[in-house]
Amino acid sequence: MTINVEAYYKDMTEMPWGKLFYQLLFEQIDKNIPSGAKVLDFGSGLGFTAKHLAKNHEVIAYEPNSQMISYSVNEGNFRQLTGDLDGFIDVMKEEKQKFDFIVIHNVLEYVSDKKGILSLLVNLLNTGGKISIVKHNPKGAILSQAVLQDNPKEALNLLNGEEKKSENFGTINEYENHFLEDILGGAGLKQxxxxxLRIFYGLSSNTEVKFTDEWYDNMLELERKTYENSDFVNIAFFHHLIFKA
Known part of the structure; x- marks a missing residue:
C-alpha cells in the first residue's frame, strides 16, 4: 500500500473537511462509549482518535506503519504500539489484555484477511464491549465521482465493480456492511x-466557501441532523457502525 502521509496529515489538520470528519466522528463515538472505558485503537494512523479518547479513557493504540507513527499527534497521553501484527498479538497475550471499546477505522479496506482481523478483535473484547468500525460506502464513492469529481465515467466504472483508489492510500478494497453483519453477528455481536459520515460536505468542489465560518457551522449542523437518517446514510461517503458483544 502506497501512503502519502504528509498530504493526509495536512488534510486532517488544516482543511475544514478533515476537521468536520473528526468532529462528527468523535460526537458519534462519545454517544456510544461507556465512561472510563479501556480502549484499543487498532490501526490508529496519526493518532487523532486515540488522542481524543485518551482525555477520558485508558487507550492503547496500535499502528504498524512507521510513516504514520512519525506524524503521530500523540503527546504521551496514550500508549502507542507498533511493529508487525504477530508482535502485537504477542503483547496482547502476554499482558492478557481485554477492552471495553475497540476502534478500527478505515483499516479493513487495506488488509487481505478481514475475517482474521475481526476475529482477533472480537477475542480482545470484554463481555458487553463495543467495536466501532468506519468504512467506505461504495454508493458514496460513486456519488462522489459523479458530482465532486465531475467524472461520470469513473462513477460508471465503480458501479460496474472496478477498483477504487485513494489519493493518499492507493487501492481501496471496499466491502459491504453485510460482511460485517455476517462475521460479527456469527460471533455473537449485534449492530x-x-x-x-461525509454525507454532504464532500460533494461540492467549491473549496473557497468551505473556509468560511458560516459554511462550516451550517454544514456541521446539517450533517448532525442527517447522520442517523437512513435515507441520507445510504449515500454517505463513509459508514460508521457500532457492534456490541
Whole structure:
C-alpha cells in the first residue's frame, strides 16, 4: 500500500473537511462509549482518535506503519504500539489484555484477511464491549465521482465493480456492511448503530466557501441532523457502525 502521509496529515489538520470528519466522528463515538472505558485503537494512523479518547479513557493504540507513527499527534497521553501484527498479538497475550471499546477505522479496506482481523478483535473484547468500525460506502464513492469529481465515467466504472483508489492510500478494497453483519453477528455481536459520515460536505468542489465560518457551522449542523437518517446514510461517503458483544 502506497501512503502519502504528509498530504493526509495536512488534510486532517488544516482543511475544514478533515476537521468536520473528526468532529462528527468523535460526537458519534462519545454517544456510544461507556465512561472510563479501556480502549484499543487498532490501526490508529496519526493518532487523532486515540488522542481524543485518551482525555477520558485508558487507550492503547496500535499502528504498524512507521510513516504514520512519525506524524503521530500523540503527546504521551496514550500508549502507542507498533511493529508487525504477530508482535502485537504477542503483547496482547502476554499482558492478557481485554477492552471495553475497540476502534478500527478505515483499516479493513487495506488488509487481505478481514475475517482474521475481526476475529482477533472480537477475542480482545470484554463481555458487553463495543467495536466501532468506519468504512467506505461504495454508493458514496460513486456519488462522489459523479458530482465532486465531475467524472461520470469513473462513477460508471465503480458501479460496474472496478477498483477504487485513494489519493493518499492507493487501492481501496471496499466491502459491504453485510460482511460485517455476517462475521460479527456469527460471533455473537449485534449492530447497535449505523451512522453516515461525509454525507454532504464532500460533494461540492467549491473549496473557497468551505473556509468560511458560516459554511462550516451550517454544514456541521446539517450533517448532525442527517447522520442517523437512513435515507441520507445510504449515500454517505463513509459508514460508521457500532457492534456490541
Amino acid at each position: 447497535n448503530s449505523l451512522y453516515g
